[in-house]
Amino acid sequence: MTCPICGSETRHAYRPFCSRRCAxxxxxNWLKGSYAIPPGEHQDPDDAPEGFETGRPRPH
Known part of the structure; x- marks a missing residue:
């Protein structure tokens, strides 16, 4: 397995990274927000398939 940051071989103590520095x-990167899911096409919540979570608040 290789380190996702630098490509070096990983070390068990820092898996999946090779060192504390790469970890x-x-x-x-996470704290800066460098990792994010790119926005997709805007979808009308009313067009969502039956049973699909639309993000609308549900009554308790």
Whole structure:
């Protein structure tokens, strides 16, 4: 397995990374918001399939 940050061989103590440095770089990327799901096409919630969560609040 290779480190997702630098491509070096991973070390068991830092898996899936090779070192503390790469693990910290990955954490920094998360905290900066570098990892994000790209926005897709806007979909009208009324067009969602039956039973699909639309994000609308549900009554308790």
């Amino acid at each position: 910290d770089r990955d954490l920094g």
